[in-house]
Amino acid sequence: MDATTFAALGEPTRLRIVELLREQPRSVGDIARVLTIRQPQVSKHLRVLREAGVVTVEPVARRRVHHLRAEPFEQIGSWVGSFERLWDTRLDRLDAFLRSADGGPAATDRRDGRPDHT
Amino acid sequence: MDATTFAALGEPTRLRIVELLREQPRSVGDIARVLTIRQPQVSKHLRVLREAGVVTVEPVARRRVHHLRAEPFEQIGSWVGSFERLWDTRLDRLDAFLRSADGGPAATDRRDGRPDHT
């Protein structure tokens, strides 16, 4: 997974823009008006989003209509999917194990720590 | 959606740490050794991740074992889900519409652009 995508979304204003564009494509001026951000800042943020592959431009008359690209969101989706085991019950059991090992009498006597490891 | 989570994941080193922790919980020193990052930097990055709610600590003996929290990943997952329409065929049709309105003979004859509304 490329950190750039997350970096682009990690800026509050940019995230707002993305969430606005989720509804429908918008021109630069539109975005600026709706979110009450000055136009130059919008242009700059859109540049970052574009270079991160999050949005693309569609020139319409003299406006530049921006819309979201699907790819980065698909990527994030499948990346997050690779963490599914986190909310499987498996983890809760591991977690419970660690906690008991912590407070209580050491479950193993190799105080080195890691429960059995991998 | 809170930009903080994305910001935490938007730093390459931090993303590497997260992807390492996806396999199994690790102590600070472990992480430093595996990723060949100096221990203080690891501590700092873990601090950011912790304050963003991405990881939690589990003190084991004199080590501090860090593991991922499920919540932020669930959040991201459902947030990304709200973009599903992006890769639905619906969008492709909207996209096609915009393109035709642009290059071809105007689908509507107010060449000003925006298809209706606003």
Add this chain to the structure above:
DNA sequence: CCGACGTATTCCTTGACAGGAATACATCAT
């Protein structure tokens, strides 16, 4: 109590980035 180990924090320097303001650039209407 003391030394050793694992980790956190501090100070410093440097580079990146966001917002403001002004301005350049492109395109359309007349």
Add this chain to the structure above:
DNA sequence: ATGATGTATTCCTGTCAAGGAATACGTCGG
């Protein structure tokens, strides 16, 4: 061509974050 509209870029400034190095802190073993 000219003015007007929509957008991009530039310059400036302040802030913040990351890496390096040194050091403080906490906990365990003897």
